[in-house]
Amino acid sequence: MNHEQDLWTYTLQPQDDGVKYQDILYRRFHFSRKLIQHLKQGERVWVNGAFTFLTTRGKAGETLSVQLQPPEINSIPGENLPLEILYEDDYFIAINKPAGQVVHPTPRYPRGTIGNAVVGYWLAKGEARPFRPIHRIDRNTSGVVVIGKNQFAHQQMAWQHAHGRIHKCYRGIVEGQVMEDQGTIKAPIALAPDSFIQRQISPEGSPAVTLYKVLERYQDASLLEFILETGRTHQIRVHCQHLGHPLLGDDLYGGNLARINRQALHSSIYEFNHPLTGELTTIQAPLPEDLQRLLRELARVE
Known part of the structure; x- marks a missing residue:
């Protein structure tokens, strides 16, 4: 091919x-x-x-x-915004999203999103494409976001996701020392009553599985690696709270804001088989400066 x-x-x-x-x-x-x-x-x-x-x-x-890509109308206005591109070919573009930026425009965040930035980047190159994110991460989570450039790419990734072919890895800093070197959290997640945003553990919720491994322990915090077997909204955040070790800075789920004012969570690796070649494609986003600074501060407390 x-x-x-x-x-x-x-x-x-x-x-x-x-x-x-x-x-x-x-x-x-x-x-x-x-x-x-x-x-x-x-x-x-x-x-x-x-x-x-x-x-x-x-x-x-x-x-x-x-x-694969017939002429299509794009409903998102393009903007000339900073964009850190981690990977790009004819099928995908991957962005290193900073904390605080929304992936897709919403009524609350109509401009300044990754969608606006990516469409602006394409328009500057003379390309008209709809914005098709393969996955999304929370506004205050940083890291890899992968976008399909055409319907085929988007559909192929949906098939891989449904068949467990996509590997997503996160890094997060949680409160307290997690004593087990590694573990699995299996706890179903549902929308919390009287909330459009907050999630909670509930037997009526959707199945959710998170694997974790301790990378480093500090005096009163731990650096963890998370691998998602499912992709529920706020999954890692809710599971960390359930574990008794909420993410630092995640005040929605019991995290302390004293050291950082956003959840200390980063989408570090996104791995898939390229639909054109079948080859394993690994996209990595380095840990952002605010989380690196937090780790340095935690190490000094030892």
């Missing part, structure tokens, strides 16, 4: 002989039914350079080409 900007190509193999193009896309490459239906609208699929219908049966050696 190879690709140009937003053009996906594949050379049919002997096992594809006689198979409909739409079945090759669905079964071999996990194109969703919805995306395949969209591909049938307009001339977006070619074989050996000539337009074809997806219901046609293929022959080994043919080159199947798919236009």
